[in-house]
Amino acid sequence: MNIELLQLRQYLEIHPVAKREIKYRIGYLSMIKVLCDLHTKRDKWCNAMFSLMKKSLIGEAEVTPLEITDSGIIFKKKDNSRFAYIFHKYRYNILIDCLFLLAFDNKKRGKKLLNDVCRIFPRNKKKLMLLSEYFYKTDIEFVRKEFPSVYNICSVIAENRKFISLPRKNVIITANMSAGKSTLINALAGKKVNMTKNDTCTAKIHYLLNKSGEDGLSYEFDHELELNATKEILMNDNESNSTSEIIVGTRFRSLDEIPENVCFIDTPGVNSSQNKEHRQMTNNYISDKNCDLLIFLLNGENIGTDDDIKHIRYVSENYKGKIIFLVNKLDKYKKSVDSVRVTLEKVKEDLKGAGYKNPGVYPISAYAAYLAKMSLYGEKLSEDELDDLEFRIRKLNKEEFMYHTYYDTESPEIDENNEMEILLRNSGILSLEKIIYSEER
Numbered sequence: 003m004n005i006e007l008l009q010l011r012q013y014l015e016i017h018p019v020a021k022r023e024i025k026y027r028i029g030y031l032s033m034i035k036v037l038c039d040l041h042t043k044r045d046k047w048c049n050a051m052f053s054l055m056k057k058s059l060i061g062e063a064e065v066t067p068l069e070i071t072d073s074g075i076i077f078k079k080k081d082n083s084r085f086a087y088i089f090h091k092y093r094y095n096i097l098i099d100c101l102f103l104l105a106f107d108n109k110k111r112g113k114k115l116l117n118d119v120c121r122i123f124p125r126n127k128k129k130l131m132l133l134s135e136y137f138y139k140t141d142i143e144f145v146r147k148e149f150p151s152v153y154n155i156c157s158v159i160a161e162n163r164k165f166i167s168l169p170r171k172n173v174i175i176t177a178n179m180s181a182g183k184s185t186l187i188n189a190l191a192g193k194k195v196n197m198t199k200n201d202t203c204t205a206k207i208h209y210l211l212n213k214s215g216e217d218g219l220s221y222e223f224d225h226e227l228e229l230n231a232t233k234e235i236l237m238n239d240n241e242s243n244s245t246s247e248i249i250v251g252t253r254f255r256s257l258d259e260i261p262e263n264v265c266f267i268d269t270p271g272v273n274s275s276q277n278k279e280h281r282q283m284t285n286n287y288i289s290d291k292n293c294d295l296l297i298f299l300l301n302g303e304n305i306g307t308d309d310d311i312k313h314i315r316y317v318s319e320n321y322k323g324k325i326i327f328l329v330n331k332l333d334k335y336k337k338s339v340d341s342v343r344v345t346l347e348k349v350k351e352d353l354k355g356a357g358y359k360n361p362g363v364y365p366i367s368a369y370a371a372y373l374a375k376m377s378l379y380g381e382k383l384s385e386d387e388l389d390d391l392e393f394r395i396r397k398l399n400k401e402e403f404m405y406h407t408y409y410d411t412e413s414p415e416i417d418e419n420n421e422m423e424i425l426l427r428n429s430g431i432l433s434l435e436k437i438i439y440s441e442e443r
């Protein structure tokens with residue numbers, strides 16, 4: 003399966019058939035199914051797309067079995083022309099749905115689907131052919147004039163095409179166990195898509211792809227492909243997955259829209275004594291794969307450990323691309339005992355010892371950033387999380403703990419009256435996002 007498909011935004015919330023009565027929706031979907039079934043080699047993507055559409059249009063109801071005969075498709079004992087009559091209004095939707103479900107990246111298959119749809123609506127053949135051409139284009143002004151009923155849906159499809167044609171930025175995050183990699187990735191996504199806890203938990207390479215737009219759906223490919231992945235699915239690894247990879251697609255959330263084609267790569271912590279293969283997996287990944295940025299996360303609670311020095315050495319010897327170092331969990335610091343600046347200087351010294359001339363080292367609180375984003379986007383927080391949030395709002399409002407002030411970039415613009423936006427800025431995540439999403443590659 004082409005993993006770019008996991009970045010496609012769905013358009014089901016604006017599907018015109020969704021407004022029709024249930025009997026009609028069932029009939030419509032039955033026809034889509036029969037058209038899809040003509041292509042016997044349906045892959046995981048097509049099956050998952052069909053299930054998603056089914057769930058959205060008819061919920062738990064069943065599709066009506068339709069028959070395919072030599073002369074076309076018949077709806078029980080009724081003939082083709084009656085069928086065409088009933089669904090005439092949505093003939094263009096039928097074509098677009100079939101193409102989106104089965105042939106987004108496969109023009110050859112698209113042509114076959116077009117022929118099948120034309121068999122149902124022979125009088126509209128010319129226009130259907132024309133529309134199918136525009137399905138594969140990004141400039142669709144013509145559709146607005148000629149096919150206004152499907153223009154909104156075609157715009158979503160064209161946006162998808164534009165988005166995945168952007169060069170993808172791959173950002174890998176590495177650290178020792180429990181430094182906060184998965185928390186940071188959840189904070190960057192603005193959603194809980196990865197499991198986080200203190201015992202070693204990330205056991206596979208997780209790819210997190212930005213989707214072309216928000217449709218409220220997170221996708222997960224973990225042996226099974228789920229296009230409406232619940233929290234349970236996202237938090238649990240599928241034991242049938244014999245590969246070392248899990249791929250998730252979701253729209254990232256931050257104060258500004260993130261129109262970048264970006265993939266974050268979460269790796270298992272490298273110093274687990276029970277799971278030596280985690281180190282192997284992560285190290286192989288770092289040395290084999292090209293990425294646009296490597297984020298090396300350090301746990302601010304215990305800087306300069308042997309494990310950290312060992313991993314820093316490994317990375318400096320095996321990875322030659324762009325790199326930044328983030329010191330996490332500094333929200334645990336006590337003003338009277340610890341100093342953020344002294345810690346950053348100490349890390350810089352260690353890095354110089356490992357061969358980095360002028361390393362970028364910045365503070366962050368991944369957890370504060372995560373809590374602020376969750377709250378900002380109306381996600382439910384537990385009682386403990388609400389307490390943690392309240393504590394960090396106060397703590398990170400002290401000058402020493404305003405982490406954005408330690409970055410070289412300009413202070414991010416926020417609404418100064420919104421305490422969640424203030425916390426986001428102070429946590430350092432907005433400055434980090436500036437670095438990640440800056441033009442420079």
Ligand SMILES: Nc1nc2c(ncn2[C@@H]2O[C@H](COP(=O)(O)OP(=O)(O)OP(=O)(O)O)[C@@H](O)[C@H]2O)c(=O)[nH]1
Nearest residue numbers: 180181182183184185198199202203204271368369
């Ligand atoms: N105080 C504080 N705790 C944090 C911060 N970031 C993460 N944590 C906590 O640290 C623990 C480990 O975080 P994870 O994100 O699971 O760490 P990880 O690096 O992905 O861990 P592995 O996948 O096991 O290597 C969790 O309990 C987090 O809540 C932070 O900025 N501040």
Ligand SMILES: [Mg+2]
Nearest residue numbers: 183184203204
């Ligand atoms: Mg993790």
